[in-house]
Amino acid sequence: MEEPSNPDSKFDLIILGASGFTGKYVLREALKFLNTTTPSSPIQTLALAGRNPNKLLQTLAWASHPNPPPPIPILTADTSSPPSLSRLAARTRLVLNCVGPFRLHGAPVVAACVESGCDYLDICGEPEFMERMEAEYHENVVERGGLIISACGFDSVPAELGVMFNSRQWVAAGVPNRIEAYLSLESDKRVVGNFGTFESAVLGVANADKLQELRRSRPRRARPVIPGPSPPKGPTIEHEKKIGVWAVKLPSADSIVVRRTLSTLQENPHGLKGVNESPEQIKKRETFWSSVKPAHFGVKIASKSLFGILRLITVGIFIGLLGKFAFGRRLLLQFPSVFSLGWFRKNGPTEDEVRSASFKMWFVGTGFSDSTHVAQGNKKPNMEIITRVTGPEIGYLTTPIILIQCALIVLSQRDNLPKGGVYTPGIVFGPTDLQKRLQENGISFDVISKSTLSN
C-alpha cells in the first residue's frame, strides 16, 4: 500500500500497538477490508505504528500469511513521547489504539488525537480511564470535532448492543425492568484469556477509589427512567435454570458503560445528532432510539457447573485481595497462571486455543407486558424475554471484528455520527448498521424465548 500520494493528505487508519497480542489480530482483521481486497473499501490507506518497527514488520508478515505482506507504512510512535503521538495523529483520520493498560498508556494518545481533531477508537475495558477521558476532553471535542470512543471490543459492544437488542423486543406497551446478562466462555480446549485483560482487572482494583473520587468531583449524570421497582439484590451464587447455568456477579466494565449510554440517552432522547445527517437519517435515528427502553442492567459470569463458579470466585478473591497492595499486584502479574488457576498466562493462548473458544451471552429481560400495570402499582414483573449474543473467542477474534467494523462505520458514515465528543460505543453506533455488520462477521443476535411469568 502506498502512502497517501500528497504528503499533506492523511491515512484513513493507523493501528497503534499492532505488535501486541491483540493488535496483531486487529491487523489481520483490518487486512480483510483493505482496498487491495475490497476496492471500494473505506480503508484506502493504512499505516501501523508502535515503538519497534522490526516487530511491526514481523507482525505484518504474520497477519498477511499465507500472502506476501502488503507494502504498509510503518511509523514510529511511543506513548512516552507526546511529539511522536502528535505527528501520528496529524497524519490520519482515525487512530485505533491497542496499547494497554490504558490507564498507563492511553491518556497521551487521546490528548494527541484531541489536539489534531482526528477520531479515536480503542479496546479499553477500564472504566476509570474512560470516565477520566470524558471528564478531561468531552467539552473540548464536542465543539472542535473528533470522536473519542473507548470500549469498542468485547468490552463492551456485545453488552451494549445486547441490551438494546433485548430492550427492543419489548414491543407495544411492554416494558423491561431489568436485563441480566449471563456470560459463558466455552471451549473444547482450555479457556485461556487475554493477559492484558487480567492485567487491567488487577490494576482496576488499585484504581477503584480513583474512579469514585472522579465521580464525586463531577456533576451527576442523568438517571434513566425505568418503570417498576429497583430489582432485589438476589443471591451471591445463582442457579439460572432456564439457561442451565450457575452464575456469580461479574464486576465488569460492561454495566458501567451501558449505564453511561443510558444516561446519555436520557439527556438526548433522540440520540446524538450527526454532523451532516440527511432528513431520512434523522428519522431513522429517532425511530431507533424511540424503540430502546431502558432497564436496570448487570452482568454475571456463568458456568455449567457449580465447580466452575467456585473456581471463578477463587480467582476473584485473589485479584480483589492481592490487587489492593503493590506487592500483591506484583505477585499477580508475575504469576498470572497460578493466581488465575490457569485461565490467563503471559504469552496468551495458542492459535488452536483461540480457534476452539467461543462465548455465549444471554440477556434475561424481566418486565411488564403493559406499562400501565406498573402505573397501577403492580410491582411484580409478569413477562420475560430471553435473547442471546454469541460469537468466537472474545479477546483475539470478537474484539478485532468489533473494532474493525466500528472503524469502517466511522470511515464510511462519518456524516451520520456526532461531530465530536467522548462517548460510549452504544450511543454512537446503536442506530448504525453495526449489529448487522457483526452478524455478517460471525457474531449472532437471537431471540430465545418470550414468556409470561406467573405471579
Ligand SMILES: NC(=O)c1ccc[n+]([C@@H]2O[C@H](COP(=O)([O-])OP(=O)(O)OC[C@H]3O[C@@H](n4cnc5c(N)ncnc54)[C@H](OP(=O)(O)O)[C@@H]3O)[C@@H](O)[C@H]2O)c1
Ligand atoms: N476490550 C476487550 O475486550 C479487550 C480484548 C483484548 C485486549 N484488550 C486490551 O487491549 C490492551 C492490549 O492487550 P494485549 O494483550 O494486546 O497487550 P500486549 O500484548 O502487551 O500489547 C501491547 C502493545 O502495546 C505496545 N506498547 C507497549 N508500550 C508502548 C509504548 N510505550 N509505546 C507504544 N506502544 C507500546 C506494545 O508494543 P511492543 O510490541 O513494542 O511491546 C504492544 O504492541 C490491554 O489493555 C487489554 O486489556 C481489551
